[in-house]
Ligand SMILES: O=C(O)CCC(=O)C(=O)O
């Protein structure tokens with residue numbers, strides 16, 4: 001018998017050879033069957049992966065004693081912190097308390113604090129920054145006003161969504177005002193195979209660029225970091241629409257609600273190329289989202305976050321510019337993430353924005369989550385932080401803005417009391433949805449100060 005070279009090489013068959021595919025495959029199988037063991041950490045996992053595995057585990061539930069949970073030290077959050085039996089520790093991670101500047105608005109900071117992390121310069125945590133009534137307003141905004149046309153959601157590629165917005169239609173269904181009608185998949189509108197233009201006019205390269213974002217969890221594929229130097233090249237890359245799934249069937253409005261996973265904010269993000277599509281215009285960020293983001297950036301005492309003389313490299317041509325952020329910070333892009341309790345967001349870096357240092361403001365609403373933030377590679381051990389409704393994370397500067405981060409766990413049963421009940425119209429339906437959901441409003445600034453996308457790179 002002739003034995004092929006491939007099958008005798010170490011890359012294929014020898015189960016005893018740690019470098020062979022067979023060995024690695026067997027090891028993977030073993031991981032699969034043992035990964036829920038509490039202290040099982042495999043040498044081949046990066047520290048980030050090991051932490052994701054730990055907090056994802058459904059059984060036994062993960063031990064959160066290494067997770068920073070500042071609500072456990074705040075008497076005004078006692079009831080909230082007791083929800084679902086999930087508690088981290090206020091002293092689990094080394095962090096430094098810094099005072100917030102009083103805002104220019106009538107209400108001051110209300111004694112609220114900010115926390116910085118010596119291990120991740122540029123990371124700022126603002127626990128309970130969003131007042132309770134504003135949390136409710138933001139939830140309503142996200143579902144009723146924002147996750148609908150003209151803003152894109154993960155469902156738009158595949159379904160013909162109601163122009164009134166899926167959530168608003170769902171409210172009518174729940175109130176018995178309309179039937180739970182079926183939403184048609186886009187494929188129902190398409191011409192039969194061979195008649196449509198796409199397959200004849202799209203090159204293989206282009207096909208590779210337009211991989212659809214499937215319904216369900218966000219797929220995060222590594223991309224080249226954007227910068228002022230490659231902006232022109234990025235702006236020229238064709239951004240073709242993603243093809244709708246060919247296999248979807250009509251589904252009732254109510255069944256589509258839990259499949260809503262994200263809605264675009266501001267500049268349109270093109271998932272196929274992992275780049276912004278600047279040809280579609282800037283989109284709008286206004287109202288409460290903008291004011292909460294700006295208030296956070298205004299009230300953080302940046303001189304305490306970035307002490308003069310400390311690590312000044314990596315800021316780009318203009319050098320550290322945090323002292324101007326009060327005037328120059330302007331959110332212009334982002335995403336609203338809707339997580340059901342089974343959902344996770346894998347380790348990733350948000351590197352599609354041209355500016356790699358200006359603040360990314362991330363607000364948590366609804367159920368609590370474990371947020372992991374590491375360093376510039378997956379080899380940096382991540383800091384685990386328990387984020388509850390109203391908490392804000394701000395990621396800025398060269399060591400943090402492009403740090404790996406992810407959400408390995410939404411914590412079941414953690415809807416806080418202040419998002420329950422009350423007399424505001426229809427809240428019962430929002431509350432019911434939120435019992436199994438976390439909403440994250442994740443807002444960025446794409447361009448550095450002085451960068452004009454209309455004239456740059458022409
Ligand atoms: O949900 C979160 O807290 C983080 C979301 C995030 O990292 C993103 O949308 O890029």
Ligand SMILES: [Fe+2]
Pocket residue numbers: 348349350405
């Ligand atoms: Fe992110």
